[in-house]
Amino acid sequence: MMATLSDLKISEVKLSGKEAGKWGMVIDQDICTGCQACVAACAMENNISFVGEEDAGYGRSMHWIRIERFWEGEYPEVKMTPNQPMMCQQCGQAPCEPVCPAFATVHSMAEELNLQVYNRCVGTRYCANNCPYQVRSFNWRDYERPEPLPNQLNPDVTVRRRGIMEKCTFCIQRIHRAQDQAKAEGREVVDGEFTTACAQACPASAITFGRTDDPASLVSQLMKRRSHGVKHLEELGTLPNVTYFKGG
Amino acid sequence: MIKTFFDWLKQPMGMIAVGIAFLVLFSVAAFGLYQTQQAPEQPIQFPHKTHVAFGIQCLYCHPGASKGPSAGIPTQEKCWACHNQIQKTQTSALLAPLKDAVIGNTPIQWVPVAIVPDFVQFNHRAHIAAGRNCEECHGDLTQMTIYENPQVMNMGWCLNCHVEAAGEDQEKLIKLSDCGTCHY
Amino acid sequence: MSEQFSRRDFLKLAGLGAATTAVLTGCGPASRYVKREPYMEMPEYTATGQSTYYATTCRECAAGCGLVVRTHQGRAIKTEGNANHPLNLGKTCARGQASLQGLYNPDRVTDPIKAGSPLPMDWDAAIQVVADALKNNKPEEVAFLMGMAPDHLFDLVSDLAKETGMNAPIRFGALGMFEARATLSQAAGNLFGEAGLPYFDVGGAQVVLSFGANFLETWLSPVSYTRGFTGLREAQTKQRGTLVQFEARMSATGGKADEWIPLRPGTEALVALAIGKLAAEIKGGAMPRAFAGVDVLDAASKSGIKLETLEHIAGMFANSAGALAIPGGAALGQSNGLEVAEAVLALNALADNFGKPGGMSISALAPDQTEYHRPASAKEMQDFIQKMAGGKFKVLFVHGVNPFFELPNSLGFHSASKNVAQLISFSTFRDETAREANYVFPDHHGLEAWGYQRVATGAMQPVLSGAQPVVSPFYNTRATADVMIAAAQLAGGSFAQALPYADEVEFLQTKVASLLGEADGSFSAPNPQTFMAYFQQYGGWWRNMDGRVAPSASGALNRSIKGDMAEFAGEGEFFFIPFVSPTLAEAGANKPWLQELPDPTTTVMWNTWLEMNPETAHELHIENDDVVRVVSDAGALELPVYVYPAIRPDTVAMPFGQGHTAYGRYAEGRGVNPNDLLGQHFNEAGDLAFAGMKVKIEKTGKKRPLSRLESIMGVYGEGLGEEH
Known part of the structure; x- marks a missing residue:
């Protein structure tokens, strides 16, 4: 049943899955200044632990979103490539999902997101090994939050403990809150009514979040208006839901 | 030393000893399990049935249930609004903790019973909006003194109800059986 | 036989034990471990399980961005930008986002402290100390050193100084x-x-x-x-x-x-x-x-x-x-x-x-201003410090700034402070100034505080940004404005006349009410109370007009401007450029998540580094993480090198933000402070010539690995390759 990736051309992969996911993000690298506001906002919203200097040095920092920058050329013709915020791409066909022996990383049929179910996770880290974007982070320890720091924890998000894999959720708690509110008021969720923590904080407005299956939404409009959007590692057939605009 | 011990275990007396050890272990486990299923000690022996019998609606004391995720425990102010007009409050030994708490301005330390683990994001409002009644999950409080869960609140129990509620509606079933509906 | 009681049997027994434990603890309701305390009285605007949002002003720097803080059952859990605020239109920087880690920082000053005394003071005694300091010294012997925020406290102290003949408060900040x-x-x-x-x-x-x-x-x-x-x-x-x-x-x-x-x-x-x-x-x-x-x-x-x-x-x-x-x-x-x-x-x-x-x-001036008031330049700070050293001040009050850290060592604040009889700090955190002070009378954190901040630049409109407490104070702290008002009342005479207010809120209301009659504002109100309520609700007041002024172009081109090259101090062969860390700035080092944010250009976390061109590093046989000694004619520092491809070969650079010797567990003893290398050199306007030093680089032979996000990305990323 499963064809190997080399057997499939991108178009076939696209046909086999759904073309557009439900939620998507557009990131404009031309205006991203790398200021880290999104990283801080994400950490504050999602109760992400800080790990300290030593663990950070081992690459164990828990950022759900990081800003990549690369160098091109040598001095004096050196150039910093456009900053590239990288988070879970919420793949339509996610490489992390089939490798989880505990079914802890599963695809949400309802929201079309990749879920990480913390109570199922047993910490095999297969998913992180198989993630081509390297966006999953693992709780190597029970990282300390001395009192009274826990006061700022967001009650809408589970606090993870040692041995659990975690990653960007597209702020699913905000999705649910908005849906719940809309339902209580007897209406549909309006585009722009809520957004993810990173997009809300971004001083450059480089991140836009919304429904990609709604042609009227701002993300769909942006993707349509500007044709040069790139989806990273699309050739792997992962059907990522984050579109990057690289240059001006 | 270990070798002689294992040799002895294979003798009839040894077998019996192993059997007894297992029985003891099992009893301890069973007792422990029993203990965990008992209603916890509460600071006040709160009689839900008496309050329900007065015709007080659930949402009067737990208004959060219709507005958001948490039903909430009523403030002492709310308790006192009624109780300071009731003669018995001044005399009853059972109500002394309430009186002390209000006079001493110290919070009553309730032990929540109907709670789910941290990794479950439960929202009361959605359930009330879907037309569920309180007693469907929390049992018949006209019969209860101190609150006890009428059943083990585990995921199987949640899902059974979710699947039932979805019925033939595929879209609803997807939404209601989605991991991300409760776990994030 | 014994060898047969090996792994397999052990696992069986261990499994049984684990199963028993699981049965005993796992199956029961978790309730046994939780206690819940309901509110005794539900505060207004609070409902069970619902978040309440308050508009206020960010105090992480002096810019004055508007915030909306999400609070939940009396705790602040998220800061967001105030979408209506003309300066930031709903956006925030990383420091604004992390301000909650200042509010709930484990190393705050919890009570008023007298140096050397193990027990905290009570506030009545603290106010008595302030009142005595005001009353028992000559007006010119009392000095105030204040930060660039908040403005309302600066106004209050300015009023006090004007009325009583004390020295006008002087403002300084490393960012400025x-x-x-x-x-x-x-x-x-x-x-x-x-x-x-x-x-x-x-x-x-x-x-x-x-x-x-x-x-x-x-x-x-x-x-x-x-x-x-x-x-x-x-x-x-x-x-x-x-x-x-x-x-x-x-x-x-x-x-x-x-x-x-x-x-x-x-x-x-x-x-x-x-x-x-x-x-x-x-x-x-x-x-x-x-x-x-x-x-x-x-x-x-x-x-x-x-x-x-x-x-x-x-x-x-x-x-x-x-x-x-x-x-x-x-x-x-x-x-x-x-x-x-x-x-x-x-x-x-x-x-x-x-x-x-x-x-x-x-830039548009704030609504209640007629001219721009800049903070003190380094040169003016030097004069101030000389006065301190000369014993001109008997009392020095410090608020909102950490001069022991933010001022270059060479200006001599440290030794000059020894000649001040009483140093009183209002610091919220246990920083260097609090450590050196005779008394620490902690102010609330910015998110627990009232106030306003003038937007000095960045917005088109004239903006007075309003602050209000989003949570009640977590510790036994007190608003410095309240302390000053109470102390002035206690001191009596002209002090009491200068601050005839019941408390900080009344002072604010009096100040803000001057905008009441303005026609073109973002809101108007029939009376001061309502105006103040709106001021809190909207997070400030601004004019609906472009307040920027076009300068006259006529004279600008007709002056001859000297095109001399800058002069550099010191014998070294490298230009030295200190720059403010974009993530930490001057006061972010005590917030653990700001420490863990990678620097935008180098991706280094939790430390200070020296940036050096690869060519230079190659010539000097220096590699990444090699510790070098940087020597200027004002001092020397040791720190690891980050080989940085985008810097001139004749230049080295270092971020400012770390190098604290106090300021809590996340900041203390971490990295170095480039200010230690800066000498007393100024430009013609009196600002510090901080980029006007030349330094020598000496190898130490030591290595100190830097934690970086790059090249060790991801969970298994170690050795992922230098090409990243």
């Missing part, structure tokens, strides 16, 4: 020092006859030449300038704008530039004038006096920029309808910083962009 605010405003004064903070409409511009201005990081009002940058690149109505950055070390702002020009430090004025001359030639007409004296070839050779490059940039600048030039950062922190500022502002005069979209103007 590195922004060279005094230079900017004096240059504007020299050129346009009116001192003020220039405002650069980056968003409307087409070609932006930035001379060292790190406006996307910490400079003046980074959130508002970042929005401007988005406008430069993205505006629907015009072409994508170009940013050209002139600086010796690529900053995060320089990283976003379309062209990064690594000029020799100290030649910024020369280059600006040369570009002006070339552009004026292209534009035709008489050569303005400002640019007439410069020799373009000489400028090119001295700065190390190719003539073609200068010509090409001048061409872009001259031919663009929206040309803009910004001076800032290290370019101003040199001996000729004032000339740099004047030369660059003159470029704007040449572009004739004053007051136009995409041009330069003088």
